[in-house]
Amino acid sequence: MSTMIDVADAVVTELNNVFASSFTVPAIRQNIPRNNLEDLSVLRVTVRPKDKVTSRATRSIVQDIVRVYVGIQKQCPVDDDNSLSDPLIDLGEDIQAYFDKQIPLTALPGVVCENSAFGADGDSTWMSVVNKNTIDVYTGLIVLTFRVARPGRQPPA
Amino acid sequence: MSLADQIAADVSQVFLNTADFAVSVTVTRRTQTTEPIAVIVGSSQFQVSNEFGFTQVETRDFSFDPSEYDFGDGAVLPERGDFVEDAGFRYVVTPPAAGLDFYKLDETRHLMTIHTTKTGSA
Numbered sequence: 001m002s003t004m005i006d007v008a009d010a011v012v013t014e015l016n017n018v019f020a021s022s023f024t025v026p027a028i029r030q031n032i033p034r035n036n037l038e039d040l041s042v043l044r045v046t047v048r049p050k051d052k053v054t055s056r057a058t059r060s061i062v063q064d065i066v067r068v069y070v071g072i073q074k075q076c077p078v079d080d081d082n083s084l085s086d087p088l089i090d091l092g093e094d095i096q097a098y099f100d101k102q103i104p105l106t107a108l109p110g111v112v113c114e115n116s117a118f119g120a121d122g123d124s125t126w127m128s129v130v131n132k133n134t135i136d137v138y139t140g141l142i143v144l145t146f147r148v149a150r151p152g153r154q155p156p157a
Numbered sequence: 158m159s160l161a162d163q164i165a166a167d168v169s170q171v172f173l174n175t176a177d178f179a180v181s182v183t184v185t186r187r188t189q190t191t192e193p194i195a196v197i198v199g200s201s202q203f204q205v206s207n208e209f210g211f212t213q214v215e216t217r218d219f220s221f222d223p224s225e226y227d228f229g230d231g232a233v234l235p236e237r238g239d240f241v242e243d244a245g246f247r248y249v250v251t252p253p254a255a256g257l258d259f260y261k262l263d264e265t266r267h268l269m270t271i272h273t274t275k276t277g278s279a
Contacts, residue, residue: 036275
């Protein structure tokens with residue numbers, strides 16, 4: 001399996017182990033997140049592989065910088081007085097704070113989160129507006145960055 | 158009877174007849190619910206996307222006799238946030254786009270149509 005998928009699946013496992021009590025339904029991985037609006041009447045947490053940058057760390061070690069999205073989505077009425085969206089922002093910060101502790105991933109020991117960003121990937125994704133301003137879906141995005149070292153092919157002598 | 162009169166008569170006798178084209182739904186506003194209303198249903202689906210992914214949206218238009226839009230104190234006009242329960246799903250009255258009306262009345266004033274969005278289970 002690819003490094004991106006391994007890391008994304010490990011993040012799903014971690015989220016479901018640590019935040020199960022906060023989730024309405026378990027987090028899942030979706031490479032192309034696709035929901036019906038009615039599915040978002042309850043909280044959905046989706047992990048999506050974002051990108052990978054590879055570089056050579058030493059003559060024998062290659063390192064992958066893998067980024068994954070964690071999307072927090074739920075319907076919020078357009079006249080929400082923050083009472084529905086505040087808990088979603090709190091959850092996003094809790095998830096961010098957990099990964100910022102740099103605890104190794106349970107499913108991938110030795111792999112830790114190097115940094116994170118929450119809701120910082122462009123205003124257009126912070127609050128996506130569905131159905132042309134008539135029904136809103138709150139979409140909070142966390143971008144988690146992991147460094148994964150693996151043996152590389154030996155360069156020619 | 159003129160053709161116009163005949164068409165107007167057909168609205169209630171044929172189109173809004175649950176034995177023919179119509180189905181029966183209820184509409185709720187906060188804690189008040191209408192009696193079952195005979196409606197004609199039209200639906201459409203579309204998809205919206207952002208950087209993260211896609212969301213599939215289903216909208217429905219419900220057409221009915223405006224005199225039946227009654228929560229117990231006489232017929233009223235639809236309000237944003239009213240919702241229709243149909244076949245186990247909830248459809249919330251919303252404008253089709255920001256700034257547009259979410260209901261319309263036909264020229265003969267025999268048929269009102271509301272625009273709704275499917276938001277979840279009833």
